[in-house]
Amino acid sequence: MAEAQNIPVGSTTAGSIAVAAESTVATRMSAPPSFDVADFPVPHGREEEWRFTPLERLRGLHDGTAVATGNGVKVDVQAPEGVTVEAVGRDDARLGKAGTPVDRIAAQAYSAFEKASVVTVPKETVLTEPIRIAVHGEGGTAFGHQVIELGAFAEAVVVIDHTGDAVLAANVDYLLGDGAKLTVVSVQDWDEKAVHVAQHNALVGRDASFKSVVVTFGGDVVRLHPRVQYAGPGGEAELFGLYFTDRGQHQEHRLLVDHNVPHCKSNVVYKGALQGDAAHAVWIGDVLIEAKAEGTDTYEMNRNLVLTDGARVDSVPNLEIETGEIVGAGHASATGRFDDEQLFYLMARGIPEHEARRLVVRGFFAELVQQIGLPDIEERLIAKIEEELEAAVA
Amino acid sequence: MATLEIRDLHVTVEADNATKEILKGVDLTVKQGETHAIMGPNGSGKSTLAYSLAGHPKYTITGGTVTLDGEDVLEMSVDERARAGLFLAMQYPVEVPGVSVSNFLRTSATAIRGEAPKLRTWVKEVKEAMERLNMDPAFAERNVNEGFSGGEKKRHEILQLELLKPKVAILDETDSGLDVDALRVVSEGVNRVRETGEVGTLLITHYTRILRYIKPDHVHVFSAGRIVESGGAELADKLENEGYEAYTKGGASA
Numbered sequence: 001m002a003e004a005q006n007i008p009v010g011s012t013t014a015g016s017i018a019v020a021a022e023s024t025v026a027t028r029m030s031a032p033p034s035f036d037v038a039d040f041p042v043p044h045g046r047e048e049e050w051r052f053t054p055l056e057r058l059r060g061l062h063d064g065t066a067v068a069t070g071n072g073v074k075v076d077v078q079a080p081e082g083v084t085v086e087a088v089g090r091d092d093a094r095l096g097k098a099g100t101p102v103d104r105i106a107a108q109a110y111s112a113f114e115k116a117s118v119v120t121v122p123k124e125t126v127l128t129e130p131i132r133i134a135v136h137g138e139g140g141t142a143f144g145h146q147v148i149e150l151g152a153f154a155e156a157v158v159v160i161d162h163t164g165d166a167v168l169a170a171n172v173d174y175l176l177g178d179g180a181k182l183t184v185v186s187v188q189d190w191d192e193k194a195v196h197v198a199q200h201n202a203l204v205g206r207d208a209s210f211k212s213v214v215v216t217f218g219g220d221v222v223r224l225h226p227r228v229q230y231a232g233p234g235g236e237a238e239l240f241g242l243y244f245t246d247r248g249q250h251q252e253h254r255l256l257v258d259h260n261v262p263h264c265k266s267n268v269v270y271k272g273a274l275q276g277d278a279a280h281a282v283w284i285g286d287v288l289i290e291a292k293a294e295g296t297d298t299y300e301m302n303r304n305l306v307l308t309d310g311a312r313v314d315s316v317p318n319l320e321i322e323t324g325e326i327v328g329a330g331h332a333s334a335t336g337r338f339d340d341e342q343l344f345y346l347m348a349r350g351i352p353e354h355e356a357r358r359l360v361v362r363g364f365f366a367e368l369v370q371q372i373g374l375p376d377i378e379e380r381l382i383a384k385i386e387e388e389l390e391a392a393v394a
Numbered sequence: 395m396a397t398l399e400i401r402d403l404h405v406t407v408e409a410d411n412a413t414k415e416i417l418k419g420v421d422l423t424v425k426q427g428e429t430h431a432i433m434g435p436n437g438s439g440k441s442t443l444a445y446s447l448a449g450h451p452k453y454t455i456t457g458g459t460v461t462l463d464g465e466d467v468l469e470m471s472v473d474e475r476a477r478a479g480l481f482l483a484m485q486y487p488v489e490v491p492g493v494s495v496s497n498f499l500r501t502s503a504t505a506i507r508g509e510a511p512k513l514r515t516w517v518k519e520v521k522e523a524m525e526r527l528n529m530d531p532a533f534a535e536r537n538v539n540e541g542f543s544g545g546e547k548k549r550h551e552i553l554q555l556e557l558l559k560p561k562v563a564i565l566d567e568t569d570s571g572l573d574v575d576a577l578r579v580v581s582e583g584v585n586r587v588r589e590t591g592e593v594g595t596l597l598i599t600h601y602t603r604i605l606r607y608i609k610p611d612h613v614h615v616f617s618a619g620r621i622v623e624s625g626g627a628e629l630a631d632k633l634e635n636e637g638y639e640a641y642t643k644g645g646a647s648a
Contacts, residue, residue, distance in 0.1 A: 339488070340451065341488045342488050342489075342490050344448075344450055344451070344472060344488075345484070345487060345488045345490065346490065346498075346502075347449075347471070347472035347473040347476070348448050348449075348472055348473075348475075348476055348481075348482055348484075349476055349498075349502035349505070349506070349554065349558070350473050350476035350477045350502055350505035350506040350558070351473055351501055351502055351505045352473050352505065353471070353473065355501070355505075356473075359490070359493050359497075359498070359501065360490060360492075360493070362492065362493070363490060363491050363492025363493040363537070364491065364492055365492070366492035366493075367491075367492055
């Protein structure tokens with residue numbers, strides 16, 4: 001069900017629908033998931049999960065040479081009343097429950113963090129204000145672990161903001177109780193030298209809804225690994241992503257939705273714009289429908305808009321289906337250049353070039369932004385997109 | 395009185411690694427209030443003329459001049475030409491995903507008029523113009539040309555013509571692909587603009603059908619990259635009866 005593809009020079013778009021007895025999604029990783037960094041060999045760059053990533057720019061996160069410094073990141077959690085915020089030790093039972101590190105850097109983060117932050121929304125608590133987590137880089141290196149747990153039928157919005165300069169490897173766990181509703185907005189608005197590698201693990205309870213909005217603008221290298229599994233039937237996951245990759249930036253989003261129980265839904269939409277020399281965006285969208293996951297309904301889409309020459313996109317949707325008893329499964333990926341005919345049409349109506357470009361890019365993101373459903377976040381994103389475009393024009 | 399003057403215009407296009415001359419010396423003067431029909435067979439260069447005047451980057455001007463009230467049009471960028479008063483209604487208007495018709499129209503009107511139209515009068519102005527073209531108000535909330543039928547695209551072009559009030563309007567095969575009802579609605583829109591007496595119209599068409607609704611003052615036959623005959627409305631009747639054969643024989647590649 002791959003759509004017609006419009007592919008500029010210097011990009012790849014590959015898709016596959018596999019019907020397999022053995023999961024290639026799992027087996028193409030170099031090592032099985034583990035909490036121990038020693039279980040993963042140091043990557044050399046040709047492994048399937050590392051082949052797009054510039055290892056030399058990871059500042060040693062991948063080979064054990066990165067060491068935590070005192071001035072890593074400052075984390076500030078602002079939570080409404082009724083929410084518990086704790087700093088806990090490595091032995092806390094809630095850590096690692098949502099998922100296990102799948103690559104060496106996630107395992108490195110798990111092996112190296114000292115204190116984890118656990119934010120808990122008790123059962124049946126419905127928050128009217130978001131929980132805000134500010135992660136500010138202070139120039140050093142840090143390993144982090146964050147847990148956000150919602151009890152049964154709790155509802156919350158969490159906004160995680162990453163700013164400043166840091167080398168950060170982290171795991172973020174989202175635990176959703178039965179019938180819980182969690183929206184998480186993770187904004188990567190780093191300074192230009194920052195390196196950020198993280199695995200996001202969501203464990204979606206029975207009849208629970210998880211919505212993830214990943215927004216990546218800044219940093220030198222950002223490599224995120226949002227993953228979803230279900231703890232019971234009736235769960236829903238929406239994974240939205242928006243990135244704006246500028247000159248020299250590497251922004252990589254590797255998603256996995258593991259339909260491991262019956263009657264769950266997932267919908268993945270990631271959109272990115274790229275501009276400038278050596279801007280590189282990577283999108284890997286893995287969806288696995290296990291044999292027991294009857295009644296699954298899933299769709300994933302990635303769209304890229306290449307605004308200038310010299311940018312590169314690698315977009316790889318991968319849908320693996322082990323049962324035919326499903327409601328629906330589809331994927332689409334398309335990468336297009338900025339359309340000169342659109343520009344001509346708008347300019348022929350008197351609209352100056354920079355304004356015409358802005359209209360087209362805003363239009364490209366508009367549909368996705370509208371799906372977020374949080375007006376203040378939507379406004380902020382639109383403002384940020386405008387800012388990126390202004391920077392490009394200047 | 396606004397005047398568009400085209401003198402000895404030569405235009406080339408790059409195709410298959412070769413440079414091909416499409417326009418081979420076009421001379422034409424269009425004055426405000428006049429309607430000129432340019433008729434010719436496929437491949438004669440009619441659309442190239444339209445897009446060259448609007449400034450499409452695909453075409454290279456290799457000779458000649460184009461002026462609007464003495465100003466050098468060829469020196470202007472695409473948007474400057476539009477703001478100077480040139481309008482091109484396109485044969486194949488492109489989709490602009492995520493940009494609503496209302497946003498597009500207002501952005502365009504703001505650029506052309508030099509200031510944002512007052513919201514209240516603007517809403518009324520658009521609503522009335524849409525009603526005259528039998529367009530559903532919901533149309534304004536759709537994305538520009540996305541999923542539009544052929545007739546809707548052409549109505550949308552004429553809606554812009556009515557709102558932007560250019561000095562010179564170039565209509566590139568606005569009649570193609572329209573059924574009789576849509577053709578009538580679109581022609582009525584063009585006539586409303588013509589009746590103001592403030593626009594010079596360059597009507598580019600392959601067929602004589604639209605000339606039953608829009609009466610030209612001048613008819614020009616276009617063949618092999620230039621105007622080969624000019625006359626009054628009666629020339630269109632001759633073409634209706636005899637076709638283009640008389641002009642395409644003798645080496646012109648149509």
